[in-house]
Amino acid sequence: MSFLQFVKTKVFWKHTASMLGITLVVVIAVGFSLKWYTHFGEEIKVPDLRGKTLSQAEQIINSQMLRYQVVDSVYVEGKDPGIVVEQDPPLGASVKEQRTIYLTITKGNAPQVKLPNLIDMTLRQATQVLQNAGFTLGKVIPRTDLAVNVILEMQANGLPLFPGKAFSRGTAIDLVVGIMNADSLVTVPDLTGLSAEEARIMLYESSLNLGSIFYEGAISDTTSALVVRQRPVMNPDELVNAASLVDIWLGDPKLVQDKNLIPPQE
Numbered sequence: 001m002s003f004l005q006f007v008k009t010k011v012f013w014k015h016t017a018s019m020l021g022i023t024l025v026v027v028i029a030v031g032f033s034l035k036w037y038t039h040f041g042e043e044i045k046v047p048d049l050r051g052k053t054l055s056q057a058e059q060i061i062n063s064q065m066l067r068y069q070v071v072d073s074v075y076v077e078g079k080d081p082g083i084v085v086e087q088d089p090p091l092g093a094s095v096k097e098q099r100t101i102y103l104t105i106t107k108g109n110a111p112q113v114k115l116p117n118l119i120d121m122t123l124r125q126a127t128q129v130l131q132n133a134g135f136t137l138g139k140v141i142p143r144t145d146l147a148v149n150v151i152l153e154m155q156a157n158g159l160p161l162f163p164g165k166a167f168s169r170g171t172a173i174d175l176v177v178g179i180m181n182a183d184s185l186v187t188v189p190d191l192t193g194l195s196a197e198e199a200r201i202m203l204y205e206s207s208l209n210l211g212s213i214f215y216e217g218a219i220s221d222t223t224s225a226l227v228v229r230q231r232p233v234m235n236p237d238e239l240v241n242a243a244s245l246v247d248i249w250l251g252d253p254k255l256v257q258d259k260n261l262i263p264p265q266e
Contacts, residue, residue: 046101048091049084054105057084065097073107077170081108110168117163118151123177123204126151130173137197138172140204142243145178149205152176179207185239191227191248193256199227199248211245216255225250 044064049057054070061068076085086104089095113134118126127137143152153176154161161173180186186207191199200210211231219225229249232240 043094043096044099046087046089046091046093046095049087049101049103050091052084054082054084054103057103061101066095067098067100069100069102070105071102072104074104075108075110075169076106077110079106081106110170112166113169115154115161115163115165115167115173118154118175119163120147121151122149123151123175123201126175127201130175134169135167136170136172138174140200141174141176142179142204142207142209143176144181144243147178148180148207150178152178177204179204180242182241182243184242186242187236188230188232188234188238188240188246190234191230191246194227196225196227196248196250199230203246207242208240209243209245211247214247214249216249216251219250219252222250224253226253226256228255 044066046066047060047064049060052060058068072086074085076083079085083106084103085106088102089099111134115135116129116133118129121129123140130137138156141155145152154163155174155176156167156171167173184207188208189202189206191202194202196210196213203210215222215225216228227248228251231247232238
């Protein structure tokens, strides 16, 4: 029997149909298997992990059938070590199961930074350089000297410090600043609209000292409070002795914008 004759037989078509049926079943089965294995079309929204401890983030990630990897650690002042501060992909991104979420967490040890030389700088200059180097301004210690408003010494815990010494980032540095002697007469500056720290610096620049700090009215955020009143007030025609105390009242910034809201001074 020739091939052409065999093609025309029922046996050929029966076997052909069987083979096609089997092939179709196999293709469908493989397709369903791949869909099940890869979870085709199923997506997961990436949860918000920022602010969570690493153990909390791990629990959330595992519950979502995801993975994670810590790729970096940074020092953040005021935060405990092991806190998630960045994540990739971000919150709300659509990913598939077993996707790796890359995390950046906080570390515990502050980096070491070298103390700059602040001697002979003005207090304002020294404060800026100090903060740019990663330090914070501690106490400002007035000392009568011919060099007025100039840094005479750097200290920590009452001990002198020298430029180039390494400290943990964020360390508070005390500055000894020269002021006029108490017999000298100076003008009281206008402190209105300044923060308490800015007022303190301006007073030292004027050979005066910050006295008591009071609060005027309800303040929702003390960190944003500004000077709304001072005693003694600024008067270019009146002078006070150097090293005198100036009291300030802090209030809501709105009080600075509209002085009519400030109650009369007692």
